[in-house]
Amino acid sequence: MSEIRFSSLTWDQVIILNQVLDEVIPIHGRGNFPTMEVKPKDIIYVVKDQLIQQGIIVKDARLKGSTASYILASHNGITYKDLDVIFSVELPNDQGFHVIKDAVLSCLLDFLPKGVKKEKLTPKIMKEAYVQKMIKICNNHDRWSLISLSNNTGKNVELKFVHSLRRQFEFSVDSFQIILDPMLDFYSDKNAELTPESYPFVVVESMYGDFQEAMTHLQHKLISTRKPEEIRGGGLLKYSNLLVRNFKPACEREMKTMERYMCSRFFIDFPNVREQQKKIESYLLNHFIGEEKSKYDYLLTLHGVVNESTVCLMRHERRQTLNMITLMALKVLGEQNILPNTDNVTCFYQPAPYFAAAEGYPTYYGTSGLPPPIFFRPYDPLYLHVSNGRGGLN
Numbered sequence: 001m002s003e004i005r006f007s008s009l010t011w012d013q014v015i016i017l018n019q020v021l022d023e024v025i026p027i028h029g030r031g032n033f034p035t036m037e038v039k040p041k042d043i044i045y046v047v048k049d050q051l052i053q054q055g056i057i058v059k060d061a062r063l064k065g066s067t068a069s070y071i072l073a074s075h076n077g078i079t080y081k082d083l084d085v086i087f088s089v090e091l092p093n094d095q096g097f098h099v100i101k102d103a104v105l106s107c108l109l110d111f112l113p114k115g116v117k118k119e120k121l122t123p124k125i126m127k128e129a130y131v132q133k134m135i136k137i138c139n140n141h142d143r144w145s146l147i148s149l150s151n152n153t154g155k156n157v158e159l160k161f162v163h164s165l166r167r168q169f170e171f172s173v174d175s176f177q178i179i180l181d182p183m184l185d186f187y188s189d190k191n192a193e194l195t196p197e198s199y200p201f202v203v204v205e206s207m208y209g210d211f212q213e214a215m216t217h218l219q220h221k222l223i224s225t226r227k228p229e230e231i232r233g234g235g236l237l238k239y240s241n242l243l244v245r246n247f248k249p250a251c252e253r254e255m256k257t258m259e260r261y262m263c264s265r266f267f268i269d270f271p272n273v274r275e276q277q278k279k280i281e282s283y284l285l286n287h288f289i290g291e292e293k294s295k296y297d298y299l300l301t302l303h304g305v306v307n308e309s310t311v312c313l314m315r316h317e318r319r320q321t322l323n324m325i326t327l328m329a330l331k332v333l334g335e336q337n338i339l340p341n342t343d344n345v346t347c348f349y350q351p352a353p354y355f356a357a358a359e360g361y362p363t364y365y366g367t368s369g370l371p372p373p374i375f376f377r378p379y380d381p382l383y384l385h386v387s388n389g390r391g392g393l394n
Contacts, residue, residue, distance in 0.1 A: 007211045009071070009178070009202040016071045017063075017202065018194060021183065025083065027111070028152045033129040036111040038149075038157065040083055045184050046110060047159060048087065050103045057090035061180045064168075068176040072204070073218045081287065082148075084158045086177065091163035097136055097145050100161050104147050105131075132156055141166045154289030168207040170235040171242065172217045172224045175208035222250040228258050234265030237283045240302040244294060259309035267312055273320050280328065292336060299329040 009017060021041035028035050044061055051058050063071070066080035091097065105123040108130055112118060127134070132150040137143065143163040148156050169175035182200035186192050206214040208226070217224050223242050228235045239262055249255035270276045280302070288295050303325045310318050 004210050004212070005205050005207075007204055007206075007215070009204060011196050011199060013071055014194070014199050014202055016074055017178065017183065020063075020067060020071060020083075021180075025155055025157060026151060027108075027130055027149045027157065029129045030150070031129070034113050034116060036108070036113070036130070038111050040085070040157065041184070041187055043107065043111065043157065043159075044085055044180060045187065046107045047104055048184070050107050051087065051089065051100065054099050054103050056096060056099060056103075059088035059090075061184065062086040062088070062177040063180055064177045065174050068178045068204070069173055069218055071178060072176060072215065076219055076221070078218070081154050081289070082156045082158050084160065085180075086160045086162055089161050089163055091143055091161070094138065096163075097138070097161075100145060101127075101134070101147065104159060108149075154286065156286075167230050170225060170228075170231050170238045172206070172208040172214040173222075173242070173247070174238070175206045175214050176218075177205050177207060179203045179205070217250060221245075221247045223247045223255065224250040225258060227261075229261045229265045231262075231265065233269050233279065234262035236262040236266040236305065237280065237302070240298060240305055241283075241287060243301050243305075244298045256309070259305055260311055263306060263310045264312040267310070267321075273324050276321055277324050277328070280325070292332075295332045296329055296336070299325055299332060303329070 024037050026035050065084040070078045070080040105126045108126050109118050132148045135146040146160045148158045186200045208214040
């Protein structure tokens with residue numbers, strides 16, 4: 001394995017990692033089920049230990065994605081929501097998936113508040129009460145499962161159990177995986193203390209392939225990827241999210257080509273408007289909790305990328321997708337009580353097709369420039385117009 005992929009955490013980064021692992025995260029139960037308070041270091045240790053007891057070979061446990069990026073560059077304004085944990089496991093057959101699921105659900109019983117009667121709480125009940133989503137993928141290239149524990153603020157604890165996974169990152173800035181086993185061993189020693197002279201040697205790997213290059217991208221908020229056509233959805237939604245968060249392409253010319261691959265793969269995986277809308281709505285729900293004002297900017301940006309870089313759709317299909325994103329943006333504005341202020345709205349009124357006006361059609365418009373005016377055209381595709389930025393909807 002190439003050494004260029006690896007590095008180790010500094011003392012300051014280990015301190016941040018410790019803070020993340022020691023933070024209490026609420027796992028909210030549905031209905032009348034009580035909220036569990038979980039420290040990541042505890043649930044990771046308990047789940048790993050339980051898997052080993054059940055005969056599952058666990059190679060290591062890792063922290064990945066935005067959480068790992070935050071630990072490496074929190075000083076640069078990097079933030080995170082979900083806590084993404086990977087357990088590298090051996091799963092020779094489907095039975096292993098069932099063992100993992102039952103092991104995780106049984107572990108959750110240990111985190112219930114005191115006084116809760118656990119005798120009648122079956123794995124099925126715990127799943128319905130505390131699991132937001134559960135996924136299993138098993139094919140020639142990928143064999144993994146995911147159990148996501150619910151958090152009402154979007155800070156889900158996501159436990160991923162990977163036997164094989166062909167693609168483990170979308171962009172260089174989210175390609176980092178921090179190997180947690182040295183920290184888990186450290187926590188098991190009751191006499192150990194974190195000091196600058198004595199702290200665990202924690203290895204971090206960039207699945208991008210070049211740690212230093214990926215770290216440079218993270219520090220300078222640059223966007224780079226490889227073969228986006230290998231990513232489910234092409235990485236299109238994450239790419240638009242990075243743009244909204246002021247990341248810039250590492251190479252503009254190369255990224256323009258990549259955008260076409262992103263769009264093509266997205267429309268392959270989500271071929272009709274209904275599936276596309278469902279996927280975008282899910283992405284907004286999972287990644288913009290507490291950031292309602294950013295949803296509009298995100299949809300503008302996504303619209304701009306699709307508008308400029310889609311080459312695989314027929315004209316009417318492309319128009320349908322753009323209109324769908326437009327309507328979603330309008331809905332977001334409505335939810336923010338922006339639309340009712342007519343000073344910010346420009347309306348173009350077009351009568352029914354059978355009406356003919358000798359002098360053309362009347363136009364009504366307001367004069368305010370902020371927020372960007374919205375144009376309504378009832379018999380042509382609905383569109384938004386933005387006078388600045390790439391994110392104009394038109």
